Amino acid sequence: MATATKTGVTSYATPNEREVVVTRVVDAPRRLVFAAWTDPRHIPNWLLGPEGWMMPVCELDLRPGGAWRYVWRKADGSEMTMGGLVREVTPPERLVTTERWGPEWPETINTLTLTESGGRTTITLTITYPSKAARDAALETGMKGGMDESFARLDRLVQSLA
Amino acid sequence: MATDSLSVTLSALADPTRRAILLRLAQGPATVKELSAPFAMSGPAVSKHLRVLERAGLIQQGREAQWRPRTLEAGPIREVAEWASGFKQFWDASYARLDAYLDHLKRQEKPDGHRH
Numbered sequence: 001m002a003t004a005t006k007t008g009v010t011s012y013a014t015p016n017e018r019e020v021v022v023t024r025v026v027d028a029p030r031r032l033v034f035a036a037w038t039d040p041r042h043i044p045n046w047l048l049g050p051e052g053w054m055m056p057v058c059e060l061d062l063r064p065g066g067a068w069r070y071v072w073r074k075a076d077g078s079e080m081t082m083g084g085l086v087r088e089v090t091p092p093e094r095l096v097t098t099e100r101w102g103p104e105w106p107e108t109i110n111t112l113t114l115t116e117s118g119g120r121t122t123i124t125l126t127i128t129y130p131s132k133a134a135r136d137a138a139l140e141t142g143m144k145g146g147m148d149e150s151f152a153r154l155d156r157l158v159q160s161l162a
Numbered sequence: 163m164a165t166d167s168l169s170v171t172l173s174a175l176a177d178p179t180r181r182a183i184l185l186r187l188a189q190g191p192a193t194v195k196e197l198s199a200p201f202a203m204s205g206p207a208v209s210k211h212l213r214v215l216e217r218a219g220l221i222q223q224g225r226e227a228q229w230r231p232r233t234l235e236a237g238p239i240r241e242v243a244e245w246a247s248g249f250k251q252f253w254d255a256s257y258a259r260l261d262a263y264l265d266h267l268k269r270q271e272k273p274d275g276h277r278h
Contacts, residue, residue: 042263123257
């Protein structure tokens with residue numbers, strides 16, 4: 001289990017074959033953090049990844065069985081869509097969702113837990129992949145699928161072009 | 163079926179023959195005949211793969227020469243690199259923004275005050 005105690009640092013851990021655990025400590029009470037994570041008015045203000053992306057579509061039906069769908073877009077028209085279902089929601093401490101990029105990609109289960117201490121909140125996001133191969137591919141190249149030799153070489157090509 | 167550009171690119175890349183074709187084209191333009199040579203498959207089967215790559219914007223067909231060589235288009239691959247190789251980059255950047263956004267939310271709750 002990864003433990004982070006400082007703010008401003010994200011830690012990444014792979015405690016077993018199928019999981020990635022992302023941990024971050026923020027200087028805010030967890031009810032605010034939970035709101036930032038789960039309220040579509042707040043989410044597009046921060047869950048944007050690298051510079052240059054916006055989130056023009058942010059839908060989240062925050063109840064068990066509810067659907068979520070996020071669409072990111074860049075000025076050049078590039079788009080990225082993710083979606084899934086809400087499995088469990090316990091404000092302000094826990095949220096379990098499923099996530100996939102598209103029908104051809106394996107589904108992950110994402111478990112968010114928030115613990116508060118002294119006004120600070122530890123955010124623990126556990127992403128569970130269907131297999132070790134899928135997890136490693138997502139971590140190493142981000143592509144959820146096999147890592148055969150041509151994929152590995154293509155990945156190096158991609159790095160040289162990017 | 164997802165139709166955003168990244169999904170289309172990733173679908174096109176989800177096949178070892180098509181990835182091999184792209185790697186060959188990374189070395190320079192090639193004709194359909196040259197691209198077919200390493201594969202134990204018919205010309206039409208290779209052409210089908212080429213059409214998938216073309217639709218995804220990953221390759222272009224030259225017009226100047228009558229044998230119409232294919233060339234690699236790097237744009238969509240860069241997009242994949244940016245998004246897909248950036249798991250850590252995604253979370254590092256998002257969380258940095260979350261820090262600032264939470265400060266903003268805290269200030270909204272206490273419009274006149276300092277925290278300490």
